[in-house]
Amino acid sequence: MVKNLLCAIVAACSVNSGHAGDFDNYEELQALTASLEKEGIYPAGELTAIFTNVARQNKVIEAIARPAEKTKEWKDYRPNFLTTERINKGVDFWNKYNKSLNLASKQYGVPPEMIVAIIGVETKYGGNKGNFKVIESLASLGFDYPPRAPFFRKELKNFLILAKEQGLDPLETYGSYAGAMGFPQFMPSSWRNLAVDFDGDGKIDLINDPIDAIGSVANYFKSNGWKAGEAIATRARIINDNYDDATSKDLKTNSTIGDIATKGLAPREGDFAATMPVSGLRLQGENGAEFWLGFNNFFVITTYNRSHLYAMAAYQLSLAIKDAHSQTMVGEDSL
């Protein structure tokens, strides 16, 4: 059914990718071009020439409709991220960029293992930054994917401005099918608004510079409300039969430790103030339903990717990396 819908939307379903110049006659492209020329960001004619080389990518439109966060249960999602390889490479990344991670952690209040885990989940520490031309992804979604076209058109505009600001070649910049770029997979608007030049070389380079990526992830979290030193999530136990009412799919805290206990969930361990904001989470694990309590910082992670599964994978990866990293430090006095 989804395929039929997509066929109707793109009107060329048998063709997997389009042709250069697919968007040349689109009114939306002409409006975007006019706007960027009027603002003096592109000289007349430059964008028109660029877009004659841009093709619609139908596989991008198909991919956006079925992200893993929406189609998988926790028990199938978790093993993709909590692998020995990803944990060990996280320890390597931490050791390699220890100084920058400590500095970012101190400056923004985000623990080093959380910054490492995000870069690990997003791109395996820069190993997989995406093979889609960003301009083609964003144009395909912005012009030919009506459900989220305004969002992606805005990101396309941000990308074209970013290219001028940071000296990127708009036709040779690669990212995910959704247009996310570099080590931390920032969308263009996040790059422009929240990325930082953390190595101080005068450029914000998330594609080639892991140090800029480290500072940018930390700044992103702080800007989205990360609270230094606060818990992220904790496993819950059921204390009465109403517990179904205690969980939700919300992407923010909607209760407190005290209130959620009356609904049937309490932390398995640890000491939390009754007034601490929290939401109950239910995940389908390998051994059945798992209940968790997510705190403010858990939902800050969901601002990166709007999914409980994503935030839990990043959190658990951060714990596994921290544990493995602390073992490599035993007996070393170089810390």
Ligand SMILES: [Ca+2]
């Ligand atoms: Ca830099």
